[in-house]
Amino acid sequence: MKPDMDDATRERREAAMRELTEQRDNYRKKEGISKGRRGLLIVNTGKGKGKTTAALGLMLRAHGRGLRVKMFQFLKHDTAKFGEHRTLDMLEIPYQGLGDGWTWRSRDLENSAELAAHGWALAREAIESGEYDLIVLDEFTYPLKYGWVAWAEVEPVLKNRDPLLHVIITGRDAIPELIALADTVSEIQPVKHAYEQGIGGQTGIEY
């Protein structure tokens, strides 16, 4: 597959694949739970670049520890196949696009609201399924901000979730109620951006 890969890296891969099952078993053992383990609600917000990529990085870290991870993307079309999706496929980490690929710019607010409500129903099902240890709700701040999904409906689902389930929510303009409920909140501010210099989006960096 990678004929130019050095022996040390290949050995690391083989060891990592062997260890994954063991990590999975360990993660779910009760002994782990007694050591102060708990599920966090993490919010990555602000106008800067890095909110979704930081969530992707956490997925990568969690996967390596044997956590069962899933990502829902509220603004991506389910057929989107960006760089991150290709790597998630290699890792067999499931993800699901919930938007129409245009919601972001759409003036058809009724359609956007319907899509968001449908997406939340699927995300809620996953949260309540017990099948995952970490769930990412990418760009979910917008449905909350625009009222497409009522906070009154989301709050009890988050509060009553399995106490070991991590949930990560990304997007600009997180509503105060979400920030109040979260355990960890990072606000990413743009200091400068390549776009401002007229540099277009780069494959592998922006998508």
Place this chain on the structure above:
Amino acid sequence: MKPDMDDATRERREAAMRELTEQRDNYRKKEGISKGRRGLLIVNTGKGKGKTTAALGLMLRAHGRGLRVKMFQFLKHDTAKFGEHRTLDMLEIPYQGLGDGWTWRSRDLENSAELAAHGWALAREAIESGEYDLIVLDEFTYPLKYGWVAWAEVEPVLKNRDPLLHVIITGRDAIPELIALADTVSEIQPVKHAYEQGIGGQTGIEY
């Protein structure tokens, strides 16, 4: 490997593995270069959580597009095997710890300076090797801030690098010269953190 994985996810994985070689070939074709492709210098700084994980997320995205990726970690010991390292091993993405695992808290400044200088020599070699499309210098802001590695030595290496090579630098307190040279800079501010509520680091989230 994952007997509980659904068929759709398994099919996605098989397709992704088949497509990776093709992505690699495409990425390096001259046609791509003529479409405004260029290597970016990206800096993730600030006191909030997400600087390194956002870099990991970019590595995941870049890998999916066939970019040849490597990460150097200036403060991690080379034997560190956190969740992210395990997944990078599965993907055969190389990384290298350059610290002694204690540099962060060390009072032995001479040792820290030596380690940083040695690390920079290795990172520089990789930057100049032509073997990578994206290189992450994780926590490299500290050697620059403390003067363990002189900016006068780093600046020409970054400026004269292959114009298609992406470099990502993470860490608090990025020096103004680095910010001035960068294409994209994100500053991550902590709004709140689970630690403040007395919640300890969680496996798969913090490490």
